[in-house]
Amino acid sequence: AFASAPQQSKPLVLGCGAVSVDYLATVASFPNPDDKIRSLALKVEGGGNAGNALTGAARLGLSPRIISKASNDALGKSILKELQDDGVDTSYMTVADGGNSPFTYIIVDNQTKTRTCIHTPGYPPMKPEELTKENLFAALHGVEMVYFDVRLHETALLVAEEASQRKIPILVDAEKKREGLDDLLNFASYVVCSAKFPQAWTGASSTPVALVHMLLRLPNLKFVIVTRGEKGCLMLERSMTDASETEETDVEDLLESLEQKVDLSSSMAKCVASKSNLRISADGVGSMSGRLIMGTAEDIPSEELIDTTGAGDAFIGAVLYDISCGKQYASICHVLVFT
């Protein structure tokens, strides 16, 4: 699903967050305590949100750097090698001597379609002072965009502060409430969030209302995208110019009008946008200037669906790519492929 990379100069992006190794063990049936069973198959894959998203970005044609931590154990070596093979620059990673790399064992039961995850965090955990000023400056040099998955949040905050001073745009993946998220959101130019996040974070009565709330609460934010699984995604984007003098449109009515424009009977993914620079209001929240864009998801037959692991991260990679290439409004269309 990844387009081939353009061969000219590749835009640099920097990500800070989680890397991991995933061991996916397929079993005939989920074990009971004290059982001794054999797996039917094993798949070893690099993982971690930042690792996945930057791998996706690299495959699309960006030149990503990663700030994260692993150990010099066997798992850590395979994490670094896999990232490097995919074109992710790992020279700003902290590699601990001893301890263990982050690692997730996933028991895949294909009969009951369950995936049980046992995550072992990296040890010792990353301390922000492990990222030296020199390395931070070098990692940010020439970078067009910075991305956080809200892991290693103390280190992430140092990176965000420096990036913000340098006016480098920041993308935050707001999957769920985590320690340090609010601090990072204050720096965010772009937010991509999970279906439940906007309401969870704002307490709003619906997702569209919550999106307006987020843009009002986070003044640096240029857009927020919420992914909605099989329903596709929504993007609320702030105008550069103020539309305060035009008539107000209620955000829920606006979404309804977009939904009516889309041919939902088609299995192909569609993308529809409202007019630009509308005054969009939400009951009891306020109003802002911008436009709403809706993408539907392609209806993929279940027998063609192999594995949705990392689909959200791949989406982030595509958003990084689109923004870095200056076509941020194309982002929404990548949803079609990735959700």
Add this chain to the structure above:
Amino acid sequence: AFASAPQQSKPLVLGCGAVSVDYLATVASFPNPDDKIRSLALKVEGGGNAGNALTGAARLGLSPRIISKASNDALGKSILKELQDDGVDTSYMTVADGGNSPFTYIIVDNQTKTRTCIHTPGYPPMKPEELTKENLFAALHGVEMVYFDVRLHETALLVAEEASQRKIPILVDAEKKREGLDDLLNFASYVVCSAKFPQAWTGASSTPVALVHMLLRLPNLKFVIVTRGEKGCLMLERSMTDASETEETDVEDLLESLEQKVDLSSSMAKCVASKSNLRISADGVGSMSGRLIMGTAEDIPSEELIDTTGAGDAFIGAVLYDISCGKQYASICHVLVFT
């Protein structure tokens, strides 16, 4: 618990069987399907019966070689490195390019004291032709003893046939009935077996009767040891000279007389032997010449017991050491430490 190695020439032993990496993940409670949990601790350890036993033998002062198979993945590299660091010669290992190394994920629930094992066999499996004649000959050169854990049984049988022609004694670890076990037992000079094995293999009415049965059925066998957990172990040893003209003693009576000689109130491990060269009989089975030796296990307080994983393999390592050093009748005493 391992004695330090003598500094003179180290006796060479060759083992053929299983190597593995064990990932022991301690969890707060055993997961339900589709849960996403974090482990509290992770321990990564080399494993596999042959890997463990030969590591024990090396620590006691032998110079072990191993025939087994791993992949050149991260796990395989750590398997090889750990064995090499312990002084096990891995130059006769087959290392596959691609595939995966044998690997066991163990979910340790300390509250309910359960250990749930998911074993992923190595892939692709070892083919006997992967051990070349040249390597087999080189691996056997100068070796004083060969050991099998009854894994990779087709390869093991090739090694056993060649070792037998060269009159190199063979030790078989008979943990349970497995494919190829009977073929290997026919070559065995020494057998160490688990508590339930003698009766399971012979169908005899008691363990002592089953031991007599094993020595009658396997004419090359010099002794059989059965480990009995907290009850210690039993060894039935064949005499070099025939005692057919002396009176017959029933093996169950003989064991009872040994049990009476031992001070069971002591928490220290004890070892008692019958007279040598008795004529020992078992009802409905027959009789043989030899002696019976009983070892009790040290009574270790549960708070001092850290982990019994690999205890049986360490016992094998000690038996290899004792026989190779020409003091095979001391073997029984190692039980005191290892069971």
